[in-house]
Amino acid sequence: MKRSVVEMATPAGTPIGTALAALAAEDPHRPAVTTSAGTLTRRDFEDRTNRLARAYVEEGVTPDSFVTILLPTGASFLEAVVATWKAGATPQPVSHRLPERELREIIELADPSLVVGADLPDRISAPAGWSGADGFSSAPLPPMVASSLKAPTSGGSTGRPKLIVSTEPATAESLRSFAALVRLQPDGTVLSTGPLSHNGPLFTDVAALLLGCHVVVMERFDAEQALALVDRHGVDWMYAVPTMLRRTTDLPQDLLAATDTSSLRTVITMAAACSPALRQSCLDLFGPDVMLELYAATEAHAVTLVDGHGWLERPGSVGRPVVGEIEVRGPDGAPRPSGEVGKVRRRQVREESLTAAIDPAGDVGLR
Template sequence: MATIRCGQTIRDNDEMRTRAARIATGLAEHGVTAGDRVAMFLHNDVAVIEASIGAGIVGAVPVPVNWHWKGAELGYLLDDSDSRVLFAHSDLVPTAEAVLGDRLLIEVDNDSAPPTGRHPRYEDWLAAQRPWSQPPTQAPQSMIYTSGTTGRPKGIVRAATTPEQSAASAALIFETFGLAPGMRTLVPAPIYHTAPNVHCLVSAAAGIDLTIMPKFDPEEMLRLIEAHGINHFQAVPTMFVRLLQLPDAVRARYDLSSLTTIVHAAAPCPPEIKRRIIDWLGPIVREYYGGSETGGCVACDSDQWLAHPGTVGRPIADADIRIYSDSGDLLPAGTAGRIHLRPPTGWPNFTYHRNPGKRAEMERDGYLDIGDIGYLDADGFLYLNDRSTDMIISGGVNIYPAEIEACLLELPGVRDAAVFGIPDADLGESIAAHIESTGVTADAVREHIRSNLAGYKVPKLVVFDDDLPREDTGKLFKRKIRARYWPDR
């Protein structure tokens, strides 16, 4: 029987579903009905899956919350989403209490702090409920809040779906993620983010054996793959970098022969890093591209990537891609512009909660702009340049930081890199690089870039930074570093 496990918690599928049915009853007795929101202020934990499924049984919408958020950020989300119930780990309860209002808080025990004793404890509350006995309501997708790189985070609301539409959507997710019935899959990323959240919930619904890491640790990941015979995992490029930085002896210590599929997304993967992962683990690496709003629209396998190095793939199913200029002109192959995606049929439409105008702004001719710049080659494969908000314009020349960051990660001793534009009186912007490294000098950094890229891409400013701020998904909090140089933005 399929199992779901996270840290020391292990449940078989039947036990997990019984517990979810008890949660459904408890939520309903508190007055939660179809369309209401239930927030999850939780670290990675089996409780996230149980509570999400329980909410879905009564037709309520799970709202995963980034557990790094502080009072004002959490308060905004709870108020904006109109969440009626909040599940929170004990160490996060004090943050939640400051903005809780009259909401019910269910406290989930964890090792980081003792129970506060001020709220119903998850296990006691769950045990007091009887399992839900009515037919389940059609379960909605989670309401994910975007990362808020510009302005406040926006809640993504999916259109209601029929069972047939939900089945079509699940089939698309299986295709995009490379999942299959009977697999044993591992999730190393935080499940408050879209892809890991979808990965967990779809796997649990399909009865796929599921291992969730409480937090990512590269050697622990290898141990879990061997211990549980993992066939499949989904990662982000930063995790590949950390895995490759393990000593050869450590990597050789673990039997990874059970792996049949690795899938990655969320950020551009430096080509050299991806090539090394394929060389190590074999041509089992898949990649997909899309957004929280659109789902996966583009994908490629290892053979396609090796034939088109650097691509993120071609459209899946009947999805489509167009590249537009800033002025709205359709651009030909080989010319970079704003990427617009048309999701495949079967992916549910969406709007932004309380902000339908923002949804309308991103659409052109039925295609959606999710903020990336890239181009198509003659064979229809898509390549990413960078986020439109990250592009540097120096002396009228467009410079893409992701290209420079990928180059820096090839320099021995560089562990991480953030490249961005800073004010320049003559050029408008010049290039800054914040680098996490061991034994690397600024001169070596500049010479490496100069030897591999055009001279105008060499950073004017090189700063060595002990701990670059990254989300658990691997995405850089680049705006936090950039804000030091642009105080008025």
């Protein structure tokens, strides 16, 4: 579809705000985000994030600073992230359920210009439900591109919290390349089932918005409700970690048979190991063409993908690297041959992009 508003790119790429403004101008009444509270159109989402970005700047957000976001999962979380990019800053998402000590350590490490979702006496902050954006203009902001797309905390490390600061700029191209890798399609309908403080749900949602998709957000996962939302909205792409898949495949057979999931083209899983038994249950329910598994996306030093056919051909495999390099090394640091046990070493190839991992037909080396 031809865009009615030209996306003006900076040397780093197209600002995320510019890309979303083009989509809002093209089809302002198309649904953008749906939650249990209702639906925001593209124009609603554009106007709200423009006002919020101006309010953030007024509060002291500066280009390339971090904005810590710890809101509950919902439309307001996505608005805060997009407003941060529009202000030229980098979102630093964390769970709103973090213990106070851990949150303090993260904030001390990140030193954000603003904390969204908490009322902290020693930090510039905007608590949940903050109305500070009221009265600000909803007009587009000057194009801004933060040098880092994101700065999530590490979910698998020990000791003090660590930030994973992206080396990719906050551009539409960065996220659209990821979208192509995980089979998101323009103008589709996406079901977001996980906490938006987590890397997978958050950045697949924003990538989907940049493709003009309608994103249906579940504030809390429920397997039966998820299938009902797939049926109601004609969802074609769904995120589900293995625990969610287990709860779904364990539903009564009569309920599964009565729910129409034929709209689904992709069900993607990540964030934990998917057991052989669960893989088979997913294949039985959704089929090999629909299933897709992603490994190591948060750090993105090296990323692998495998689809349902790969599951069948190589049981236990997480696929082949589509970004970066992966080796298995022994105690001496030397690479181990196939079939031997060792430590996994992942290496980022700096000149490699997600776009380069995708062939012109849109396929990736999954098996």
